[in-house]
Amino acid sequence: MTKRRKVGNLLALAVLSALAQRPMHPYEIAxxxxxxxxxxxxxxxxxxxxxxVRNMDKHGLIAAVESVRExxxxxxxxxxxxxxxxxxxxxxxxxxxxxxxxxRSHFRAGLSVLAVLHPDEATRLLRQRLxxxxxxxxxxxxxxxxxxxxxxRLFLVESEYDLAIQEAEAAWIRSLLAEFTSGTYPGxxxxxxxxxxxxxxxxxAELAERTDFTx
Numbered sequence: 001m002t003k004r005r006k007v008g009n010l011l012a013l014a015v016l017s018a019l020a021q022r023p024m025h026p027y028e029i030a031x032x033x034x035x036x037x038x039x040x041x042x043x044x045x046x047x048x049x050x051x052x053v054r055n056m057d058k059h060g061l062i063a064a065v066e067s068v069r070e071x072x073x074x075x076x077x078x079x080x081x082x083x084x085x086x087x088x089x090x091x092x093x094x095x096x097x098x099x100x101x102x103x104r105s106h107f108r109a110g111l112s113v114l115a116v117l118h119p120d121e122a123t124r125l126l127r128q129r130l131x132x133x134x135x136x137x138x139x140x141x142x143x144x145x146x147x148x149x150x151x152x153r154l155f156l157v158e159s160e161y162d163l164a165i166q167e168a169e170a171a172w173i174r175s176l177l178a179e180f181t182s183g184t185y186p187g188x189x190x191x192x193x194x195x196x197x198x199x200x201x202x203x204x205a206e207l208a209e210r211t212d213f214t215x
Contacts, residue, residue: 002095005088006059010042011052013096016061016081016089023065025076026053041158053079061085107169118195119188123180126173133170140166 018029062079179185190201
């Protein structure tokens, strides 16, 4: 079970990871996170950035060190990570690495309503997705290879994970398409008949009436 955290927004985790390197003011933190690609890793929403920073300060995860001014720019507060913040960073990392949580994708949502499409159209669209995925996999594999020559593998592990997920998805789609094209997918004839005649086969009609499904 995941913990209820004082500041649960993943922006807080990102900020802690930045301040674990050195004290910074918020603009520096945001710049560093973008340059490290943390905004992509964590799907950060920047609109709440300053609110998150203030809440972290309020809860003692970070602390103000000094205020600095550069030229005519507004005064900026430099923050450091506190001991409580370091403990939170480590504990949060342990939780994220060790505990699976449901992560619903747009693709899963589309698959859940695949029946509204004719099987031939579903097949065509899945082939289209597979083509795009294979292109992305090739690009990601090349990029990972280039980065591996410059960056320690420890700091590329999330990219390895992304590539593995893409490859697994592509393999699953190939398998599904093979069943569609060979006609061995269970219920394919009933699915096709519904779209071509407008009549719901008895087995599908009975299924549609059920409301006792559980995940």
